[in-house]
Amino acid sequence: MEWQLPHFSLKPESIGQLGVLGSTILAWASDCVTLKSKFLRPYCVCYLEHFVSKFAASRFIKFEESSVNQYLAQSGFSHLSGDAELSTPFNQSMIIQLQRFAGDSTTVSRQVVSWVKQELFPFIPAIKGALKKHVTENLWEIVNNALTHGRCPHGVTTCGQFYPNCGYFEIAFYDAGLGIPNTVRTFAGKDWSDDQCIAWATQEGHSTSPLAESAGLGLHLLRQFLTVNGGIFQIASENGYYGEHHGRVNRALLRNKIEGTLVNLRIIFDERLYSLEVSDEEH
Amino acid sequence: MKSISVVETMGTRELLSPDLGHRLYELIRDALRKNDSVHVDFATYEFLSSSFLNRSLGQISMDFDLDQERFDRRIQIVGLEKDDIDDVRLCVQNAVMRKKLLDKKIDLNQYYSTHLAH
Numbered sequence: 001m002e003w004q005l006p007h008f009s010l011k012p013e014s015i016g017q018l019g020v021l022g023s024t025i026l027a028w029a030s031d032c033v034t035l036k037s038k039f040l041r042p043y044c045v046c047y048l049e050h051f052v053s054k055f056a057a058s059r060f061i062k063f064e065e066s067s068v069n070q071y072l073a074q075s076g077f078s079h080l081s082g083d084a085e086l087s088t089p090f091n092q093s094m095i096i097q098l099q100r101f102a103g104d105s106t107t108v109s110r111q112v113v114s115w116v117k118q119e120l121f122p123f124i125p126a127i128k129g130a131l132k133k134h135v136t137e138n139l140w141e142i143v144n145n146a147l148t149h150g151r152c153p154h155g156v157t158t159c160g161q162f163y164p165n166c167g168y169f170e171i172a173f174y175d176a177g178l179g180i181p182n183t184v185r186t187f188a189g190k191d192w193s194d195d196q197c198i199a200w201a202t203q204e205g206h207s208t209s210p211l212a213e214s215a216g217l218g219l220h221l222l223r224q225f226l227t228v229n230g231g232i233f234q235i236a237s238e239n240g241y242y243g244e245h246h247g248r249v250n251r252a253l254l255r256n257k258i259e260g261t262l263v264n265l266r267i268i269f270d271e272r273l274y275s276l277e278v279s280d281e282e283h
Numbered sequence: 284m285k286s287i288s289v290v291e292t293m294g295t296r297e298l299l300s301p302d303l304g305h306r307l308y309e310l311i312r313d314a315l316r317k318n319d320s321v322h323v324d325f326a327t328y329e330f331l332s333s334s335f336l337n338r339s340l341g342q343i344s345m346d347f348d349l350d351q352e353r354f355d356r357r358i359q360i361v362g363l364e365k366d367d368i369d370d371v372r373l374c375v376q377n378a379v380m381r382k383k384l385l386d387k388k389i390d391l392n393q394y395y396s397t398h399l400a401h
Contacts, residue, residue: 105334109299113330130366137332140299144334148301205377211385214341214378217333221370 005037008044010232010264012241012252018047019256025056032081036064042096042160043172043264045075049098050157050174051259052079071095075159093123094162096171101143102155108147112140123162124169126269135267138225141218142173142263149208150177150261168231168268176260180237183208194240195251202235202242232266284359285314286322296329304338311343315357326362336374344378345385351375 003024006017021044025033052059061077062084063069069084076098099115101108116136121127127135139158146156152175160171184197187208192200200206202223207216226233227247234243237260241252287310290296293303307323314321325331344354354375363371 104302105300106302109297109303109332110295113297113299130364133330134366137299137330140330140332141334144299144301144332148334204373205380211381212345214337214345214374214381216377216381217337217370217374221333221373 003033003035005035007039008037008041010041010234010243010266012234012236012243012250012254015043015234015236015241015262015264016252016254016256016258018044018236018262019254019258021048022051022055022259023256025052025059025061028059031058032060032062034062034064037068038065040068040071041172042170043174043262045072045077045098046157046159046172046174047258047262048072049075049077049079049159050100050154050176053100053157054152054154054176055259094164096120096123096158096160096162096169098157098159100155100157101147102153105144105147108143109140112136112143124269126167131270134225138222139171141222142265145218146173146175146177146261146263149180149183150175152177152260167270168266170264170266172265173263174260179260180235181240182238193253194238195242195253196240198235198237198240198242199249199251226265226267229270230268232264234264235261236264237261284320284322285318286324287311287314289323289325289362290327296327298325298328298335299330299332301334301338304335305342307335307339308342311339311358312346315343315347320357320359322359322361324362325360325367328362331363331367331370333370333374336370337378340371341374341378344375345382348382349375350379 006014008014060079060081062081066085066087069080070087071090072080073086074090074092074095096119101111113136116139121132143156154176156173156175158171158173160169162169180201181194181197184201185192202219204220205216209215223233223244230246232245236254236258239254239257241254243250289307292310293306311321311323349357360371
């Protein structure tokens with residue numbers, strides 16, 4: 001028996017299908033799950049790797065389409081079935097391989113810097129100078145948020161893809177931790193909907209850290225960076241979805257719950273698009 | 284005036300982790316207990332995160348009750364790029380706001396129920 005996956009786009013209802021994918025893998029009777037899809041976005045690969053490793057570590061997955069198996073193999077997917085049919089290799093330099101970060105914050109910060117310098121920037125020559133600095137700092141902030149607030153012992157997993165002809169790259173981060181809505185509701189003691197909770201968490205100064213601690217800027221600065229960059233910012237957590245593109249906010253309630261938190265970004269390779277001042281003057 | 288070379292004392296140009304931020308907090312805290320002001324030099328740093336700033340300068344602002352004016356008078360920061368100076372100011376403003384809420388013993392449930400983004 002095979003399961004036909006939907007086409008995974010960047011629309012919220014499509015991202016919400018990850019919840020169906022996760023429950024299908026858990027419910028599958030055999031150790032090898034066969035899925036049907038002609039194309040996987042990086043956020044699906046990121047989710048699959050982390051979810052299967054954490055909740056169904058003995059399961060293996062293969063796709064009917066050999067090119068999808070090939071993409072997973074080159075991404076470093078650790079649960080690819082040994083008998084999965086492979087296709088002609090893709091250009092490896094287009095793939096940001098799977099990476100999992102776990103541990104104390106200083107160790108992980110070193111890992112993140114080493115990873116962006118060795119695995120990310122050498123393949124994106126268009127990213128230079130200050131944009132490199134801002135991308136590194138913002139990617140670190142996502143990892144740090146996941147480790148601090150998600151508290152997932154399994155850490156946070158990332159992977160992505162370069163689209164040089166389109167002038168951007170997409171990168172996703174997934175942790176199967178507490179989830180933003182759960183954390184925010186517990187903290188605020190309010191019966192807010194999941195998408196409201198995520199929206200709240202992205203605002204300047206909002207944090208679930210104790211009031212005596214200085215906190216609450218990470219996601220706000222990330223949003224600010226992506227607004228200037230013209231990229232896309234998406235968070236799906238539990239049944240909540242929050243997205244921003246060119247300053248336009250899109251919120252939705254997902255029909256299917258996603259364990260933990262998925263953050264998906266599209267970042268434009270344009271060194272001018274990193275600073276509010278430069279942006280105001282030149283664009 | 285006590286002077287702290289951040290990169291030298293942290294042993295890295297990557298000022299990202301909140302744990303490192305806490306180490307800088309301790310250095311500044313000890314210096315401010317003995318001196319009116321402290322000189323904090325970020326020269327040669329490569330990366331600076333909001334989690335590092337919150338745990339260091341933001342926490343100092345809260346614990347020493349320093350609004351922006353008092354912060355600038357007691358902590359002389361040099362060696363930062365302009366974008367990061369802006370982030371330091373944002374961090375201090377945010378810390379000042381949190382300190383005010385803390386001092387007023389604001390009911391967090393009530394506060395956050397009126398500060399929900401729509």
